[in-house]
Amino acid sequence: MSIFAKLTRSELRLFLREPVQVFFTLLFPTVLIAILGNIPDFGKPDPALGGARVIDLYVAIAVVFTLGMLGLQVAPLALATYRERGILRRIATTPVRPVTLLGAQLAMNLLIAIASVALVLTVGRLAFDVALPRQAAGFVVAFLLTAGTSFTIGLLVAAIAPSGKTANSIGTFLFFPLMFFAGLWTPREVFPGLLRTISDLSPLGAGERALHAAMTGSWPSWGSLTVLLAYMLVLGIAAARLFRWE
Template sequence: MSALSRLTVTETRLFFREPMIVFFALAFPPILLVVFGAIPSFREPDQSLGGLRVIDLYVPIVVAMSLALFALNSLSQLFATYREKGVLRRMRTTPVRPAMMLGAQLLMSTILSVLTMAVVLAVGRLAFDVRLPRQLPAYLLGYVLAALAMFAIGLLVAALAPTGKSAGAIGTVLFFPIVFFAGLWIPRDSMNDVLRTISDLTPLGAGVQSLQDATAGHWPQLLHLAVMLAWTVVAGGLAARYFRWE
């Protein structure tokens, strides 16, 4: 195995030693989808939604929410904690550089978030007959861009937060408005024009719409792709500018 692979395996084992983070990152999204699906009105077609059911809209929202959980409650907190405890500083004396740790964390988060997405899609399909994405390449493109944008934001939080606890607090504060505009409390299709416009400019609002478009068989709109790419470049650039290894 390569050094990156071994470090990723090690980081994954350490990740699973944090039961609360594991629960919210891996188990909570599918459970939340089951809770939504248990509401009878969510399983009935709604003419105001173009004949779709509310549960159909919530599958991409829950998928996007899982990215926010990984980025803001896992990646940022763990990396800030490593810096706070001097793990990254001590790694400078070993052949494994801190940048390798960053790569391992990103690889682990990507793999686990993809598994969570697959579970959410499977639960939606098997339990509530939610159709799978008709345009799979477009769905993966929207998912990858949303993941990049959220991981960049998570790294920015890790760069600015002085401690692991403060990273967790900042991530929690950011989590709620981000998932609100992704449609967790009010689906994007039910938002008024002002909220919908703001949602279009947020990383997960653009991400959810891209996933919904791909599920319906369409390619994402250029606006939404550009928004996610812009968040990735800006947040990623700021994270690189202000990140401290010790």
């Protein structure tokens, strides 16, 4: 545990040296909430959204945005770069197992995600009167499953990408359509039937649906949780089979 903690601290220090990554994963979700919350119409109940406010919906979307950025772009870029530069191979010659570095990278990303989500929820509550998750246990479950799914996709990207740049490109290519289905540009609640079904079956769309349900006081639907678990299982097995340490 001492080695794992040291590696996690080291990964965190390396992450904090990258101001662009820090801004988009730790601060931008809150900035997004602050911008949208200051649009007058977004703070009013909308009949098209069942009486909900747009800003209420975007808190869950901002959480998914954080997890998507970390899982699809930050994690695969770091892991593929480590392999490309031979860092994983050299670690294998020491008492530290390469899988320990993998765990430290994921732990660091989870800590950043928790900090970002705490900031989003705090600003949403204090500045725009967005209710904190009414189903706290369901929110934690939805958050962890969405994070696990996002990071599993990132591990698969890192497994198949020959370099850090390629991993970043693949992650970016996946990020935008997955965030579309999570409602970043248009809330899922106004999607037509077929598009909403596709969204419900997409990893980040299912995550947003589960998080939003917990925000409003309901336990996340078992359909959404099953979709997230299925992605984690299938993609996790694929990543484990394809990942190479050198």
